[in-house]
Amino acid sequence: MVRRVAIAGATGYTGQRLLAELGHQALWDGRALVRPGSEHKLKPAPGQDMAVCSARSVDELLIALKGCAAVIQTIGTTRAQFAPGISYETVDYATTVALVAAAQELGIKRFLLLSSVGAGKPVGPYLQWKARTEQVVRQSGLNWTILRPAAIVGPLRRLMHIGSLPFALLSRLPDPLGAVGYRYRPINVTLLAECFIRCLDDADTIGKILEGRALWNIVKA
Numbered sequence: 580m581v582r583r584v585a586i587a588g589a590t591g592y593t594g595q596r597l598l599a600e601l602g603h604q605a606l607w608d609g610r611a612l613v614r615p616g617s618e619h620k621l622k623p624a625p626g627q628d629m630a631v632c633s634a635r636s637v638d639e640l641l642i643a644l645k646g647c648a649a650v651i652q653t654i655g656t657t658r659a660q661f662a663p664g665i666s667y668e669t670v671d672y673a674t675t676v677a678l679v680a681a682a683q684e685l686g687i688k689r690f691l692l693l694s695s696v697g698a699g700k701p702v703g704p705y706l707q708w709k710a711r712t713e714q715v716v717r718q719s720g721l722n723w724t725i726l727r728p729a730a731i732v733g734p735l736r737r738l739m740h741i742g743s744l745p746f747a748l749l750s751r752l753p754d755p756l757g758a759v760g761y762r763y764r765p766i767n768v769t770l771l772a773e774c775f776i777r778c779l780d781d782a783d784t785i786g787k788i789l790e791g792r793a794l795w796n797i798v799k800a
Contacts, residue, residue, distance in 0.1 A: 581626075584689075584779060585610045585644050587634050587678055588653035590620040593693060593731060593768055597651060598627060600772040607779060612643055634674040640681035649689035650682050651775055652716075658705070667708035675712045679719045690721040691775055696729040696762060696790055713788070724778050726771070727790035733768035750795075762791035770798050 584601070588594040589611035601609040602624035611621050611629045623629050630643035634654060644650065656670040675692065682690055698709040716723045730736075730743040743765035750760030766774075774797045778784045781797075789797060 581606065581608055582648040583608045583610050583646055584649040584651055585612055585630070585647045586651050586653065587612045587674065588655070588693075589613055589629075590617050591653055591655075592733075592736075593653045593771060595621070596733070596768045596772040597653065597775060598623065600769065600776060602627065604776065607649075607776065610643075610647060612640075635669070635677050637677050637680045637684075640677055641684060644681050644685055644687060647685075647687055649691070649779055650678055650687060651691045651693075651779075652678055653693040655693065655695075667704060671708050672712045672715070675715055679715055679721065682721060683719065688722045689779065690716060690719065690723045691778055692716050692723065692725045693775075694725050694727045694788075696727045698727055699788070699790070722785045724784045724786075725788045726774065726778070726794060727788060728766045728771055728794060729763045730765040731768050731771060732765045758791060761795055764795070766794070766798070774798050 584607050586594050586597050586609050589598060590613060598609045598611055601607055609627045611623055612634060613621060613629055613631050614633060615631055618631055621629060632639035632643040652675055654670060654674045656665060656667060694713055695706065695709050697706045698713055701707040701710040713725055716725060732743065746760045746763040747765060750757055750764045752760065777797055
């Protein structure tokens, strides 16, 4: 039986790749959650659909998430995108609070969150809000998994990839240098998408935070 997973942040860098990878496998179909005015940015693949809604509105999410068996939250912002009403609190945090509330009310148990390396010991506003966002998910009572990649690389991110290469090289060394390398090693967006999809049906990842070597073990599975 094919189940449907809602992708929050479907027009973003990771969200778009998730939808593309879901189109290549048979167990899950994707539903793109798209904010009003962004519908033109996506063309769902056969078997996928789209729900236009505000990810900060529980009422709208209750409609958008109907029929879904899981939610993957990839919404996030950067300081460069800050504007009136746009901040880590209103984007990363508030959308997760609303998504969790809607999933709880609809009985959707599986919830996966894209976070960031360093959120376990947050320094600075970005990681502090990531940590608060993770806390909402961890206390939700849902079957959650949190992924904490370092740099997400791929098309149009060549400079980021080059800058992160030293950590990929470090990951080949024995610990403790190897552990540092795995923690900050860049991950290709396609591999990250595949990792999310594997986690959907992997009961061993429920209640787990995947960071560093733990994340790469899923990638290599």
